[in-house]
Amino acid sequence: MxxxxxxxxxxxxxxxxxxxxxxxxxDNAATSQTPQQVIDVIVDYYSNYNANIHRGVHSLSQEATDAYEQARIKIQKHFNAKHSYEIIYTAGTTHSINLVANGFSSLLKKGDEIIVSALEHHSNIVPWQMLCERTGASLKVIPMNENGELIMSAYDALLNDNTKLVFVNHISNALGTINPIEYIIEKAHQVGAAVLVDGAQSCPHLKPDVQALNVDFYVCSAHKICGPTGVGMLYGKEEWLNKLPPYQGGGEMIAEVSFEKTTYAALPHKFEAGTPNICGGIAFGAAIDYMNSIxxxxxxxxxxxxxxxxxxxxxxxxxxxxxxxxxxxxxxxxxxxxxxxxxxxxxxxxxxxxxxxxxxxxxxxxxxxxxxxxxxxxxxxxxxxxxxxxxxxxxxxxxxxxxx
Missing domain, CATH: 3.90.1150.10 (Aspartate Aminotransferase, domain 1)
Structure with missing residues (x-):
């Protein structure tokens, strides 16, 4: 106890x-509070080694880079991702979902179908509506019952060969319902559809294993699990992340740039344009450590x-x-x-x-x-x-x- x-x-x-x-x-479903152990990590970063990362040769940059990438490995191990480069730092759950939705703009066409659930947060509804507007795909909804549970027989009926994507939260932020995502993932894969799970509300309460779930994308925010705001994670299977085009262009996400042609960096940097929330990423790792210590x-x-x-x-x-x-x-x-x-x-x-x-x-x-x-x-x-x-x-x- x-x-x-x-x-x-x-x-x-x-x-x-x-x-x-x-x-x-x-009000913990909106944001959790932050322990002193994580606050100390934030203060230490800005007090002792605040610097930009990855390309600097000076000591502060190297220290910041090492701490940032070590935090990525902590997150990888916590969620049991196969590779650390399958963990993409984002600004949070909403950013992660929009990154995936933007990427699928080039992979969907008219006649394709995507499925969401009636229990979703707006962040897991609106990006997919926008995706449908861009591509001509249609949006289907898994209905709910009076108890706040998804009706799985209706989900089964929605699935077909035109289903390309399924998006569902692991836990409802409004009702607390834990959805049967193992079943949802397995059934979606039977028709060749990819699955994104919104884990914003689940990650404070349980420890998802993305390989055991066999989920294609899993997203969450650090501020729900005793970390800072403004930083989160997108887990994606390597094969899917390689299929998706970059979400933003800029520094860090490139391999070579000329005015004739630009080539993109390998994972995870392909999706991490610009200077990231370095301190946030490091503190995210510290929050993971804290939660696991309990x-x-x-x-x-x-x-x-x-x-x-x-x-x-x-x-x-x-x-x-x-x-x-x-x-x-x-x-x-x-x-x-x-x-x-x-x-x-x-x-x-x-x-x-x-x-x-x-x-x-x-x-x-x-x-x-x-x-x-x-x-x-x-x-x-x-x-x-x-x-x-x-x-x-x-x-x-x-x-x-x-x-x-």
Missing amino acids: LDVQNIRKDFPILNRTVNGKPLIYF GFDNIAQYEHELLEYGTEQLQQIEGLKIYGTAKEKTSVISFNVSNIHPYDIGTILDKMGIAVRTGHHCAQPIMDFYKIPGTIRASFMFYNTKEEIDAFIVALKKAIMMLS
Whole structure:
């Protein structure tokens, strides 16, 4: 079991107050907090070896290059990619998805079909709509049921010889549903389609093995897993990354440049134009180290306890409805109370020092399915406690009384 009180000491922000109350941070699905161990790595970089990377011959450049590439290897090993050059640094999940969508512009044609799910974040919907507009391909949607689960029989019916790409999140950011991606990948491959999995919400809670999954592309953001914002990862199988054209042109992604012709660099640099977020990449590696030091089995077990406890407490409140009751679920609870607008409850909770997310969570199709404007979302991480949930329940009841 985790020593949660000791872990909480690693996170300076958990010691602050908001509106005179101790901070209770339940907005982890939007971004996790950053431990001192990662903050120290960021400070060390800018204090001691801040320099541009890869082509510098001076010592600072060499040190920065080594740290940046070692972080890439940490990420490779964490996700069990076959090669380190299959790990592409990006600005985050959204950037990673757009990189792949842009690359497929030259590989799709009218009559081709691509599939997304009804549970997607806008970042895993809009780039594919844009891709369809550019290529003439058509977009199909795996429907969901009232529990917030994808209907696999409908997915089976959508697959055919025209299916070229399937895009699905590993875990829903709005509902916490864990999707059956192993099944989704296997079935897509049977018709020759490639699969991209959005792992933004899964990577804080479990440890994906991209080779075991046999997934073609897997994407995530560092800021969801105790790292900094503005940096993320695209994993792609070598064969697919070689098929895709570069996403951006500039320095670093070239082999040779002349006014007559330019040739492109090998992987991973082919997709990493310009000066990268060097410190971010290094800190991403440090965040991976931190999470692994705690252990993902420990994290999963403890967060499941928080989910069960929070769900049980919330269900006792009259008029409260939870959205997303899938059998396989992570530590996210989306709910509404009677006819009270979620924004109003969220605002009052903030006055009591409690951070939750309100709105459609960049997943508007899910809210349209339930015919609601949005939800209140409480999302837990391994540094949260049952005592915080108790305080949240007390504050929520006060908010309901004030607004009823």
